[in-house]
Amino acid sequence: MNKIAVVILNWNGIKLLEQFLPSVIQFSQDAVVYVADNASTDNSIQFVQDNFPSVKIIKNSGNHGFAKGYNDALKAVDAEIYALINSDIEVTENWLNPIIETFHNEKNTAIIQPKILDFKNKEYFEYAGAAGGFIDKYGYPFCRGRIFDTIEKDKGQYDDNCEIFWASGACFFIRKQVYDELEGFDESFFAHQEEIDLCWRALNEGHTIKYNSQSVVYHVGGATLQHGNPKKTYLNFRNSLLMMVKNLPKKGLFFIIFFRMVLDGIAGVRFLTQGKFKHTLAILHAHFSFYCVSFIYLKKRKDFQMQKYYTLKSVVFIYYIKKLIFFKEIFNINQNIKN
Structure with a gap:
């Protein structure tokens, strides 16, 4: 069994593969790289085969979205750790080593997210995940570095490794054993929030989810379905x-x-x-x-659901009524997130 597999889900993303796949191959020497294709009609598969022969191809039977697309594809992937990344992710040198090291040293850590910055504005965090995700009592997600539409500049304020509630599906590391135990993503979600659901289920089973700032990637965001659609x-x-x-x-x-x-x-x-x-x-x-x-x-x-799943009672109230728009503002005194 391979130690780690990088699996890129693709649907008609030939332009994105052309732009971003080279960085994945260049900086993932210790991994096997896969492109899992959701029945593309834009010649994506032929492009990968012609230009990147080292990349393994998985052909799904249709465009099943994020959840079923990965569930189907990962049946053909033999690795201890899955690195699930969007086709619009640019990775950086040494992005895998801190993740592998954390999995090796922390046996209860099941899921990890790297620091996700904005490819179009690299000094800022990216909307989808930023520096790790949480939810409030009523299920509204927010991130360190992004609350609703307020996105923070990366000033090193989240250069740590800490426990989080959810990891972004844009760049999502998970142990194969845990993925199988949880029976993967909920396929009825099709896309969006399925990674939060999977993380919540993992926490209910006693697993730990971490953010690791030493691993850095850049995400275009909205390349498949625009924010605001x-x-x-x-x-x-x-x-x-x-x-x-x-x-x-x-x-x-x-x-x-x-x-x-x-x-x-x-x-x-x-x-x-x-x-x-x-x-x-x-x-x-x-x-x-x-x-x-x-x-x-x-x-x-x-049978079991963790009782304290939220870090805020209402992020909506704090953001829109109290006008606290930055994560550090909200948690500057009573920081109840484990570092």
Whole structure:
């Protein structure tokens, strides 16, 4: 079995592969590199075969999105550690070594995220993951270095290694044993929030998730589905509710979900006042879809759910009402994140 496999999920991303695959090959000498293709129609496979013969190709039967795309592809990958990276990621020299070392030294660490910076503005963190993710009591995700649309400049303020709640799917390291134990991503999510759901399930099973600042990558972000796209809004709001049904502790489950839906309604009104009608409709669509399948997700609940899953009661209140927009501002006194 190989120590580590770098697996890039691709769908019609020939331009991204042309731009970013060379850095992955150059700086991943100790790994086997795979391109898992979701039935592309843009000649991606032929391009990789012609230009990067060392890269192994996995052909999925269709465009199954992020979740099923990886679940199907990883059945053909034999490695102790999976490095799942987006096709719009530029890696840096020595990006794998700190991750491998952490897995070697910390047997309970199951998932790791590197520092993710913005490829287009390399002094800043990138929206999807930044320096590691958390959620509030009502399931709203936020990151060290990014809360809602406020993105911080990287000044070394998160140059540490610490426990986090979720790791970004843009660059996601996980032990194969744990991935198999958790039965991979929830395929019904298709895309968005599936990595948070997987991390939550891992934590419920007693595993640890870490952020490692010594490993650095640059992410374009939105190359597949633009931030602000109504479809992304739909998937994020729907999948967040489904994730909460699966993973929230039993006590207060229905109240927390109800209150979350009220907050979603306020978000819908806000979109409406901004003239973003399609996003308001996307939230309504997400809620109706949730109503239709929520009973199925209640059956997916496990016997144990961790009681203290959140680091803030309401990031919405702190950000929009108290006007605290930076992570360090919020946690400058009562830092309850383990370092």
